[in-house]
Amino acid sequence: MNVLLIGSGGREHALAWKIAASPVLTTLYCAPGNPGIASVAECVALDPADHDAIIAFCQQKSIDFVVVGPEAPLVAGITDDLRAAGITVFGPSKAAARLEGSKGFTKDLCAQFDIPTGKYQRFTQAEAARAYIRQEGVPIVVKADGLAAGKGVVVAFELQEALDAVDACFDGAFGGAGAEVVVEEYLEGEEASFFCLCDGKTALPFGTAQDHKRVGDGDTGANTGGMGAYSPAPVMTQAIIDLTMRDLIEPTMRGMTEIGAPFSGVLFAGLMITRNGPKLIEYNTRFGDPETQVLMLRLKDDLLLLLKAAADGVLDQMSVRWNDDPALTVVMAAKGYPAAPEKGSVIRGVAAAGDDENVEIFHAGTKDRNGELIANGGRVLNITASGKTVQDAQKAAYAAIAKIDWPEGFYRHDIGWRAIEREKAL
Numbered sequence: 001m002n003v004l005l006i007g008s009g010g011r012e013h014a015l016a017w018k019i020a021a022s023p024v025l026t027t028l029y030c031a032p033g034n035p036g037i038a039s040v041a042e043c044v045a046l047d048p049a050d051h052d053a054i055i056a057f058c059q060q061k062s063i064d065f066v067v068v069g070p071e072a073p074l075v076a077g078i079t080d081d082l083r084a085a086g087i088t089v090f091g092p093s094k095a096a097a098r099l100e101g102s103k104g105f106t107k108d109l110c111a112q113f114d115i116p117t118g119k120y121q122r123f124t125q126a127e128a129a130r131a132y133i134r135q136e137g138v139p140i141v142v143k144a145d146g147l148a149a150g151k152g153v154v155v156a157f158e159l160q161e162a163l164d165a166v167d168a169c170f171d172g173a174f175g176g177a178g179a180e181v182v183v184e185e186y187l188e189g190e191e192a193s194f195f196c197l198c199d200g201k202t203a204l205p206f207g208t209a210q211d212h213k214r215v216g217d218g219d220t221g222a223n224t225g226g227m228g229a230y231s232p233a234p235v236m237t238q239a240i241i242d243l244t245m246r247d248l249i250e251p252t253m254r255g256m257t258e259i260g261a262p263f264s265g266v267l268f269a270g271l272m273i274t275r276n277g278p279k280l281i282e283y284n285t286r287f288g289d290p291e292t293q294v295l296m297l298r299l300k301d302d303l304l305l306l307l308k309a310a311a312d313g314v315l316d317q318m319s320v321r322w323n324d325d326p327a328l329t330v331v332m333a334a335k336g337y338p339a340a341p342e343k344g345s346v347i348r349g350v351a352a353a354g355d356d357e358n359v360e361i362f363h364a365g366t367k368d369r370n371g372e373l374i375a376n377g378g379r380v381l382n383i384t385a386s387g388k389t390v391q392d393a394q395k396a397a398y399a400a401i402a403k404i405d406w407p408e409g410f411y412r413h414d415i416g417w418r419a420i421e422r423e424k425a426l
Contacts, residue, residue, distance in 0.1 A: 001022075001024050001025055001026055001064045001065055001304065001308075002026050002027050002029075002061060002062055002063050002064050002065075003019060003025060003026075003027070003028050003029070003063065003064065003065050003066070003067065003304065004029045004030070004031060004054075004057070004058060004061075004063045004065075004066045004067070005019065005028065005029070005030045005031075005033075005037075005041065005066075005067045005069060006030075006031050006048045006054070006066065006067065006068045006069055006070070006073060006078070007030070007031075007048065007068070007069025007070045008030075008032050008033055008034050008037070009034070009069070009070065009289055009364050009365070009377075009379075010289055010290055010292075010293055010331075010362045010363065010364030010379065010381075010382040011069055011070075011286075011287050011288070011289035011290070011292040011293070012030065012033070012034075012037060012069040012070075013034065013036045013037050013293075013362040013363050013364070013382075014292045014293040014295075014296040014360075014362050014382075014384075015067065015069060015287065015292060015296065015303070016028060016030055016033075016037045016040050016041045017040055017296060017360065017362070018296040018299060018303040019067070019303055019304050020040040020041065021302075021303075022302045022303065022304035022305065023302070024302070024304060024305065025304060027042065027061075028040065028041040028042070029041060029042050029043075029044050029057075029061065029063070030042070030043050030044070031043070031044045031045075031046035031047075031048060031054065031057070032044065032045055032046060032047070032048075034363045034364075034365075034366050034367065035363055035366050035367060035368045035373060036361065036362060036363025036366065037363065038368075044057065048068075048070065048072070048073045048078070049072070049073065049076065051073075051076075051077075051078050051081040051082075054066075054078065054081075054082070055081065055082060055085045055087065058082070058085070058087050059085070063087065064088065065088050065089070065090070065304075065307075065308055065311065066082055066087055066088070066089040066090070067089075067090045067091070067307055068089065068090065068091040068286070069286060069287065070286060071097070071100050071101070071147055071284065071285065071286050072147060074091050074092060074094075074097040074100070074101075074265075074285055074286060075094065075097045075098075075100065075101035075147060076094070077093070077094030077097075078091070079091045079092065079093055079094070079097075079265075080093055080094050088308075088311050088312070089311060090264075090265060090307040090308070090310055090311045091264070091265040091285075091286070092263055092264055092265040092285045093261060093264070095260070095261035096256055096261045096262065096263045096264070096265070096285065097285045098261070099252075099256075099263070099267070099283040099284075099285050100147070100282075100283060100284045100285040100286070101146060101147060101285075102145055102146060102180075103143050103144075103145050103146075103182045103282060104122040104145050104180060104182050106280075106282065106283050107120045107122070107182060107184070108122075109252070109255055109256075109259075110280060112255065113251045113252070113254065113255035113258075114251065115247070115248055115251050115252060115255075115280060116247055116248065116276075116277065116278065116279045116280060117184075117279050117280040117281075118141070118184045118185035118186070118187050118272075118279060118281075119184065119185040120182055120183065120184035120185065121182075121183055121184075122145070122180060122181070122182055123166075123180065123181045123182075123183065124179070124180050124181075125170075126166050126167060126170040126181075129142075129166045129181050129183055130163050130166055132183055133159070133162045133163060133166065133183060134159070136183075136185075137159075138156055138157055138158060138159050138161075138162055138186075139155065139156060139157045139186035140156055140162050140183060140184070140185070140186055141153065141154070141155050141156070141183070141184045141185070141186055142154045142156060142162055142165035142166055142169070142181060142182075142183055143181065143182045143183075143184065143282075144169045144174040144177040144178040144180075144181065145177065145178070145179070145180035145181060145182055146174070146176060146177030146178070146179070146180075147177050148174040148175075148177040148178070149225060151174070151222075151223060151224070151225070151338055152169070152174045152177055152178065153223055154168075154223070155186065155223070162183075166181055166183075169181045187272040187274055187279055187281065188272075188274060188275075189272045189273045189274035189275070189279075190235045190272070190273045190418075191210065191211070191270065191271065191272055191273075191281070192208060192209070192210055192233040192235050192236050192271045192273055192278075193208065193209045193210065193211055193229070193233065193268065193269070193270060193271070193288055193291050194207075194208055194233075194236060194241070194244055194249075194268075194269045194271055195207050195208070195209075195266060195267070195268050195269075195287070195288070195291070195295070196245075196249055196266070196267045196269075197265075197266055197306060197307070197309075197310045197315060197318075197320075198253065198263050198264055198265060198266070198267050198310060198315070199264050199309070199310045199311070199312070199313045199314070199315040200257070200262035200263060200264045200313060201253075201262075201313065201315075201316070202315040202316045203245070203249050203250065203253050203267065203315075204310075204315045204318060204319075204320060205241060205245065205320070206266065206295075206306075206320055207231060207232065207295045207298070207299070207320075207322065208231060208232045208233040208236035208241070209229050209230065209231040209232070209233055209288065209291035209294055209295060210229060210230055210231075210233040210235070210418065210419070211226045211228075211229045211288065211290070211291060212226065212227045212228045212229065212412060212415055213226060213227070214227070215227060215333075215337070215338060215412075216412065217412050217413050217414050218414065222338055222339070223338075224333075224337065224338045224378075224379075225289060225338070225378070225379060226288070226289060226290045226291075226331065226379075227330075227331045227333070227379075227411070227412045227415070228290060228328070228329055228330045228331050228411075228412055228415030228416070229288075229290045229291045229293070229294050229328070229329055229415075230294055230326060230327065230328040230329070230390055230393065230415070230416045230419055231291065231294040231295055231297075231298055231326060231327050232298075232322075232326060233419075234418075234419055234422050235273050236273075240273060240277075240278055243277050243278055244269065244271065244278045247277070247278070248269060248271075248278060248280055249267065249269065252267070252283070253267075263285075264310060264311070264313075265285055265286070265310065266285070266286060266287050266310075267283060267285065268283065268284035268285070268286065268287065268288050268291075269283055270282045270283070270284065289364075289379075290329045290331055290364075290379075290382050293327075293329040293360075293362050293382045293384045294326075294327035294328060294329050294384060295327075297323075297327035297360060297384055297385075297386050298322045298323045298325070298326075298327050298386070299320070299321075299322060299323075300321040300322060300323055301319075301320055301321050305318075306318060306320065323386070325386045325387060325388055325393075326386065326387065326389065326390045326393055326419070327384065327385065327386040327387075327393055328384070328385055328386075328387075328390060328393040328394050328397055328415060328416050329362075329382045329383065329384040329385075329397065329415070330382070330383045330384075330397045330398065330401060330411050330412065330415045331364070331379050331381070331382055331411060331412075332379075332380055332381040332382075332383060332401065332404070332406065332409045332410070332411045333378055333379050333380060333409065333410055333411065334365070334375045334377065334378060334380055334408060334409060334410075335408055335409065335410055336378075337378035337379065337410075338378055341365075341375075341377065341378040342375070342408060343374075343375055343376055343377070344374060344375065344376075345374070345375045345406065345407075345408035345409075346372050346373065346374060346375075346406075347366070347373045347374070347375060347380070347381070347404065347405070347406040347409070348373070348404070348405040348406070349403050349404045349405045349406075350373060350381070350404060352403045353383065353400040353401065353403040353404050354400065355403075356385070356396055356399070356400060358385050358386050358387060358393075358396050359383070359384065359385045359396055359397065359400045360384045360385075361381060361382070361383060361384070361400070362381070362382040362384055363380075363381060363382075364377060364379045364380055364381060364382055365377020365378060365379055365380040366380060366381070375406070375408065375409065380406075380409060381404070381409075383397045383398075383400050383401050383404075383411075384397065385397040385400065389423055390416045390419040390420050390423060391416070391420045391423055393416070394415065394416045394420065397415070398413075
């Protein structure tokens with residue numbers, strides 16, 4: 001099977017690494033890829049936003065299957081264009097990708113189909129949003145409605161912080177994503193990430209993880225796209241998974257079909273596990289980053305066959321097996337992230353860091369410059385390890401980081417702390 005993977009980040013490197021292990025793979029291409037992906041796939045200089053060029057490449061190279069990694073091409077309708085050209089693709093339609101492309105759309109769907117989530121209101125005018133915030137009080141959550149690369153969310157514990165977040169959205173801090181604002185109830189509990197592969201009819205549970213969104217140790221500082229993750233999430237017991245499937249995933253699948261946008265692809269539920277059970281924080285319509293990195297280390301089955309089954313509508317014939325050992329990933333980011341990451345610095349020692357058989361280094365924001373590895377993004381490397389316990393995986397990841405020579409980079413030192421506290425309490 002000739003496969004094209006679209007994307008260039010750590011999520012795509014992890015997907016490429018796992019797809020490359022499939023015995024049914026003939027050739028794997030990645031557009032545009034990165035230096036890490038180049039070790040397992042042929043990278044091609046294609047812009048994911050240029051749908052015509054992607055289609056022409058697929059026809060030229062006899063691509064049997066396309067896997068779309070990032071959210072922006074999905075929201076822009078790349079899967080619709082590929083399917084119209086007769087090319088099999090994993091990912092939701094443009095209409096279904098609204099679950100991620102518009103937080104307000106998702107909130108409205110939850111209200112229509114009785115899916116547990118926080119109370120909310122949608123606003124297109126700053127003054128109305130500010131009045132609602134004053135009425136409701138803090139803590140409260142302010143979200144840019146559209147895609148903002150994981151940065152358009154402010155969890156405000158001070159009134160002025162919430163008001164400033166509204167102003168930032170309407171003043172253009174997130175471009176068109178902030179033209180509408182969703183203000184919602186602050187939910188108390190423990191966050192978790194839950195994934196399902198979907199084919200429009202069937203939703204197949206596909207693992208759990210916990211992300212670390214705050215930039216600093218101790219869950220302090222600005223929200224980011226994610227500074228690290230581990231899998232499985234201890235809070236996601238089988239009982240919680242069953243509740244999530246019954247009360248959130250299945251009604252969402254039914255609701256999307258009812259409104260004429262059946263969901264196919266990966267449905268990523270960001271959950272808050274409250275005293276009253278799981279509630280939806282948000283949906284993403286692609287694999288998480290950096291959650292994918294830990295999921296791929298734990299997945300026993302052939303990822304390519306699973307994704308193809310979702311695209312072909314035969315997920316009811318599939319099952320998923322996982323390694324029991326937990327996995328953990330630590331994001332190494334460029335100084336200045338998430339506000340203004342510094343690009344262009346040289347990174348050394350990555351090969352040595354990956355020598356441990358339990359460690360994989362996934363490239364997120366790198367490029368090759370005359371044989372040197374260069375930082376070319378905010379989140380730059382994902383140091384990913386497995387172990388018998390989360391603490392073992394954490395030790396392996398940080399031991400690998402110690403071998404990397406990159407003074408211009410930084411990382412959190414406490415990834416996995418919540419799970420490790422649980423292990424110590426047992």
